[in-house]
Amino acid sequence: MAALNLKGITKIYPHSGDQKKAKKKKGEPEKKTNLQVTDQGVVAVQSFNLDIADKEFIVLVGPSGCGKSTTLRMVAGLEEISGGELYIDGKLVNDVEPKNRNIAMVFQSYALYPHMTVYENMAFPLKLRKTPKEEIDRRVKEAAAILDITQYLDRKPKALSGGQRQRVAIGRAIVREPKVLLMDEPLSNLDAKLRNQMRAEIIKLRQKINTTFIYVTHDQTEAMTLGDRIVIMKDGFIQQIGTPQEVFDHPANLFVSGFIGMPQMNYFNAKLVNEGGKYAVSVENCKVVLSEEKQKNLAAHNAAPQDITLGVRPSHMVLARQPGNTLSATIDVSELMGSEVHFHANANGKDVVVIVPTMNADGERIDSFHAGDKLNLTFSGNVCHIFGKDGRNLEF
């Protein structure tokens, strides 16, 4: 149990000798990512500011190379912090050894000790701390019971399945009763079914142990289902921090809107217009007046009429009965998913995904649409997202 404060945390990987030579030769080092490259090196994490409350479950999410694992490793003490301050329970820990930070970490590859049994693996950190034998036995058995691995205590890791190994790794982390439990993509090595199961296990685990969690993943489903708050990162920068619902409903920018939500949000080139003091968006023949909340937000930021990127989630697109104030689209592919149908359609050259229930409120079946059929699409003024030319949500 601990509160964490990350203040302006920065990580710069210095140029290696080879890179320096290359820089001398060519003038500029070869760029493989969008990370900022300075004279000091490659900036993997920049000005990371976050206050994590005691017992909070924070999820760091983002694409590969966004700096989420680096941030986690800096919290763990496995990476040196290049700039900024890290506080655990109000104590500056930048230069504190990992073993003295009272944190535990679960790795993607489990990182179990192959030559030790499950019991020995879990007892190892306690033995190092010279915990009395009876206490070790009690804590290991307690953790094993929580994780339902009691029957495997005498086995070696190689005799366990992926899911069981990950439980042991979690067990080894929780026997220490750490202040902060760090998890670095712990479910990535599991198959889809096991991943869903383990996700539920982690939610249950969280209810059983009182600790602060920091969880790194690139899977938005894990982020949405596990986190109290999500931190979305890209190219070393925080893009948005918020509850899962907040980031889903109010994405701060185009990147967040595209990263969170499956299938991805639909985007249209549109215009933001202001008619009689009322904001509306206009796409082709379709003009939709925005909701009161959006009117207020836009007015608060003095949003001027302009060309915008309009975002509407596939599940927020609605099939209109008649053409009129609608977007017309032609179905390319229709995917029947059981309770809903995913239409991949073409709206004036733009790919659009529309999710509709197979049966509407009147009991009418909608799964009779096929490739080539015309759709009339619309959306309401409270579910669309308005992004300016710089990709920023104009409501923010």
Added chain:
Amino acid sequence: MKNSSLEASQKRMTILTYVVLIAAALLMVFPFIWMILTSFKTVAESNATPPVIFPSAFRWENFRDAVTSLPFIKLYINTALMIFFRVICAVAFSSMAGYAFAMLEFRGKKLLFGIVLMQMSLPSQIFIIPQYQMVAHMGLANTIFALVFPGIVSAFGVFFLRQTYMGIPKEIGEAAYLDGCTQWQTFYKVMFPLTGTSVAALTIFTAVFAYSDLMWPLVVNSDLNMMTLSSGLATLRGQFSTNFPVLMAGSLLAMLPMVVLYLIFQKQFIEGIASTGGK
């Protein structure tokens, strides 16, 4: 029709494989058989032209002569001690250096590893004179230490175990570090036990090399009581004539412990040689 011709060609291939393998096996085993047969011959039989294959009688006195002309017990002990200390040193130092090269970051790492690689690529004979001078200056010639000296650090062992440590996921070391291990504890409690197969291979490789090492023991220890089996046997060769039956009898006696060890540890021996890529 097609099936029967396929079967016939497969059969021919199998027969050919067996013929080649049996011929190769005979070629390999022939020197051993010749050594055993010669150890029972008379000097005249061993030098006869055309060669006499089978001895006219089994002359066990050749073995008696070999044992009386050399201090065999001492040679066995010296050889065993040399192998023991060379193995201990090679495993200990190669493990530590291999771990450092694979897992730690330090200034000059690339340069130092380059030196290790360079030492590996040079023939060991070129080091004999400087090594002899070092031992002689220390006043340690004609000692067990002198026999062990060139094997204290094994460049091959460092390289081999570095590769092994590089194959271990870094996360295991990091997990140990987070669990509260110091760097030394991470090495000996977590990482070293994971290199068991490679350490066994290095042990076998070092032991075989030390056992068959002739040149260095011959150079550094001139006292017969401080010689190894290989160098001791070499003294049985005369300048003008050699009593081959006694030499072969002695060689057979020198071989016995290694043959017994091989029969006991056959599986590990083969795995070890296979994993070092030695042969």
